[in-house]
Every structure is written in structure tokens, then in C-alpha cells.
Amino acid sequence: MTKIAIIGAGVWGSALSYLASQNGHEIRLWSRSSSERLEDILQGASIILSAVSMSGVNSVVTKLQRLSIHPEQILITATKGLDPATTRTPSQIWQEAFPANPVVVLSGPNLSKEIKQGLPAATAVSSTNAKAAQFVQQAFASPKFRVYTNPDPLGVELGGTLKNVMAIASGTCDGLQLGTNAKAALLTRGLAEIIRVGTDWGAQAETFYGLSGLGDLLATCNSELSRNYQVGYQLAQGKTLSEILAQLEGTAEGVNTTPVLLERANRQGVSVPITYQVYRLLKSEITPQAAVEALMLRDTKPE
């Protein structure tokens, strides 16, 4: 039995809390509206897991820095996003704030509603500290949740983060009823785009063919349970972004990830044509139909 503190009681934090409690661990779930003090929640926890949305990462990290975190406490980040101010990933933020602590990234094709229904799923846990990743693997592995370790935390994290942009594009593709060929082309070229960005960032290309890359791309880009997919689908139906977000259950991180990803890719000179069209779509600079045309009419090139 392990004591696990979970910060962020949104849909993903709650699903992870459910998985860990099914394994017999002692779970303490904390949210901004909790009556309990954060320091009491963290006291004695072997694992501190953050499942807050990207917009909350910096303030949660700052809160924890004011408390006494023991260097042996394992920090898990389950957030899929990029910091708009610095383009850093959540694990980079956590590791810089807590250089002595092991930081583990948890990411995979994990639509929380399916997990809450008790359907089987798999995920990846990754850290520069292999022992910490194995500890987390043992803590969360169950007959319903298969947990793989992976040696490339940056790749695991970027796979889960960048696919959200592709999920918006995929929802748009389905909303416009462009067909199966178009969808297959989009996902394949989307993966190529993710790999270009990820390898330029320092991640391993093969990581993106694993659960947190291709795996999550397939799940999120093909499911109405994905909030990012829903954003794209509803944009294709003519709704405005603010109308969609007002009714969305939870966070569609791809909306905020897109401009940050584009900024970084432009700075690095990495070509991201799908991300660019998603960016223009989200900013209402282009219609969904015109975004598709812009992608199809690009200069011809080798695959």
C-alpha cells in the first residue's frame, strides 16, 4: 500500500484516483476547492501526482515550493500541455522547481470516461530516474491498466501533448465528412509533423510510435470522448470557438497548445503545416474548408 497525493480533481485526476484506489493504495485527492490543507494531503505521500490542466501547473508548482517536499517523494505529471510563456513542458517545469526529486511523466491513450467505466487501457511512465518509473509502474499496474516504462520522458510527454493539436484537425476532418482516406492521410502526416517537432526538441523518434504517441493519436483522433476532437468537429459545424468551449466538459488543451507549438516550431525552423492551419482555424482567420484546401494545395514534395 502506497500513499498517493493527487492534485487536480478534474476528470483525469479523478480517474487516476479511481485506478490507484482499486489497487488498494491510500489516496488523497486535492483540488482548489478542497477544505483540506495541501500540506496535510502531501504529508507522508510516496507519490505526488499532478493532473491539473496546463493553466494551473505554474501556480501548483509555486504552492508546492512553499511547502516542504521531501527529495524522495516521486512527482508524477499527467498534464498534456505547453507553457505559453516559455514553451516548456510540464515535466521540465516540475524538474526545474524540484531538482532533487524524481519526476515521472505518465501519458498514453487514456480517455478518462472509458477508464472510469472499467474498460482496459495501457499507458507509459517515463523518467530519467528508472527506479522511480518502475515504482510508479507497480503502483498503477492492474488487470485493467497495463503500465509500460519508457526511457524517453520528453518524447512520452510531447506525444501526449502534440496529438491534441492533431485531434482538433481530425475532428474537423470528420465534421466536414471528408472520408476515411483523408483521415488516414491527416493522421499519418500529423504523426510525421509530431516527430519532426519532437526530434528537433531532443526526443527519440521511436517513442512517437509508442503508446503516448501513435497510441494516443489513434485514441484521441477517433473518439467523440476527446474534447480536442469535439472542438474540431464543432468548428466544422460552424460553431464559434467560444460557443464550443463554453459547453465543453473539462479542458481541450490543444486550443492553448497550438499557438505555443507554432511559436516554437517557427523559432526552430521546423515545418508544421497542419498545426499552422489549426492555428488559423482557432483564430477564425480561415474556414475549415479553406484550411483543407490550403493543406492540399501545398507545394508537391517527397514523402
Ligand SMILES: NC(=O)C1=CN([C@@H]2O[C@H](COP(=O)(O)OP(=O)(O)OC[C@H]3O[C@@H](n4cnc5c(N)ncnc54)[C@H](O)[C@@H]3O)[C@@H](O)[C@H]2O)C=CC1
Ligand atoms: N481527461 C482525460 O481523458 C485526460 C486528460 N489528460 C490531461 O490531464 C490534464 C487535466 O485534464 P482533465 O482532468 O481532463 O481537465 P479538467 O478541466 O477536468 O481538470 C483540470 C483540473 O485542474 C485544476 N486546476 C486548474 N488550475 C489549477 C490551479 N491553479 N490550482 C489548482 N488546480 C487547478 C482544475 O481545478 C481541475 O480540477 C490536461 O492536461 C489533460 O490534457 C491526460 C490524459 C487523459
Ligand SMILES: O=C(CO)COP(=O)(O)O
Ligand atoms: O488525452 C486524452 C486521452 O489520452 C484525452 O483527450 P482530450 O483531452 O482531447 O479529451
